[in-house]
Amino acid sequence: MGSAPRSSPCLSWRGGLCVLFLPFVSSAFAPPAKHRNNFIGTRHAHPRRFDWSHLTPRQLKNRSRGLQTEEPAGRNPCFTLEGHEFLILGGSVHYFRVPRASWRDRLLKLRACGLNTVSTYVPWNLHEPERGTFDFSGNLDLEAFILLAAEVGLWVILRPGPYICSEMDLGGLPSWLLQDPASQLRTTNRSFVNAVNKYFDHLIPRVAPLQYHRGGPIIAVQVENEYGSFYRDKAYMPYLLQALLQRGIGGLLLTADNTEDVTRGHVKGVLASINMKGFKVDSFKHLYKLQ
Template sequence: MGPAPFLSQCLSWKRIVGIFFLPFILPGFAPRLKHKEDLIAGRSHLLQSRFNWSHLTPLELKNRSVGLQTKSTGGGKPHFTLEGHKFLIFGGSIHYFRVPREYWRDRLLKLKACGFNTVTTYVPWNLHEPERGRFDFSGNLDLEAFVLMAAEIGLWVILRPGPYICSEIDLGGLPSWLLRDPRLELRTTSKGFIEAVDKYFDHLIPRVIPLQYCRGGPVIAVQVENEYGSFNKDENYMPYLHKTLLQRGIVELLLTSDSETDVLKGHIEGVLATVNLKRFHKAAFNQLYKVQ
């Protein structure tokens, strides 16, 4: 084969000139402000619309008396507050049990670098109690270490302890040994299931108590079960879980989470109801407005 031509059809001198001058040409097509005053006004509006969150981080917020709350003032929209300050939750999920412990810090730092101020995580019952009565909170299942690392990095934590966590995990994160009892009914107040939940929470919740916001920790909210509205087999089940969390010392904001169409069946009186959305649309919050 002969030598390639100095300038091929794919890289002609016209293209070279065009690429070189592109950075100078493009600004000419950008919209320009008519007056200097417009620029100053625009900057002023931008600064007013921003909020400084730097003092609302686990490491900076030392004096604590009021955790995460909801508030609605006059004609304003309802919003969250933290220690009395207006607070916007930017949350993303990292499941500690799905990530090698050696990568926890890397993943949490990346979440923070993306602009998030909160990490949410499930707590898998099936991994923490793989056999009835044998509990494991070590190594990659060290929930406390993960939560404290999040605080060190500057992230708040929303904990989702279940007992059922999500359908993406086998049996929703419930331990398989529950199925050995043919009389036991999952996610209900049947005696066998509730006794197992109580024993599990007796080991789990004491580990969570010191991690709460009021104790100087990063946990600002705890979810009661997960998406029970789509299951809805026992009207007494969610109130029971609500009570058992309170009795064991959970004092931070409690919430439920359901699809937009099932929130009426999954919410609990006195607990913040939330909805999961695949997309925003006009009627997305119609059901939620009926209970909140």
């Protein structure tokens, strides 16, 4: 409780790693130029087969080593799960945008596409529509959605915000925050921090037991969302990190920013990642400065 964030010993990479959070298909990492010829999926790569049948939420019982980052000698950096090389093939399904009766159908279709991970935002404005009034029922039953993802064989990357963007008004922040003229959104302003703390006190106890190391499907949690494009308070991201850690969030934590903003949006001890609409020659130059 309140301890310094645990960082992976493999985060000080000379190479770069990128997690793509696109609307429907996300994933993976890009190799340094000098290793590109032996990267999986390149034209001259040696064919490799991966058997991940035992690395599913339903099958994997012994859990001592969660999702980690590693850089094998002479190889490209990679994710591992329980020590096995693991490629994240993920897509987004936002439970609050899909009728609950259709959750299983959508998740099964995601699985049928060959994906192994689902990511979802958590909309604060829907879960606390009025100050102090919380709703995690019906179509907003986040726990049920996460457990259903595990049931169909999908891992989960959770993106709790508090700001999520997601093309929602105010980025998913509840509008009643604007009723306080002293509040400064997405900063360590006391009014805003107090509201975030009360929200996290209701949200995090629901999802913390569903993390990988406690037998659940959540393999990673994102800290905020694209703060580098806003960046009004350098103390804000460290505050949010501690707010999650103190409430029991652990394992692999990550940030996500646009390619130009990653140096401002990252926080020490957390894996930095970038959002991309396409690959460019210099897409990773800012990320390489961090890891």
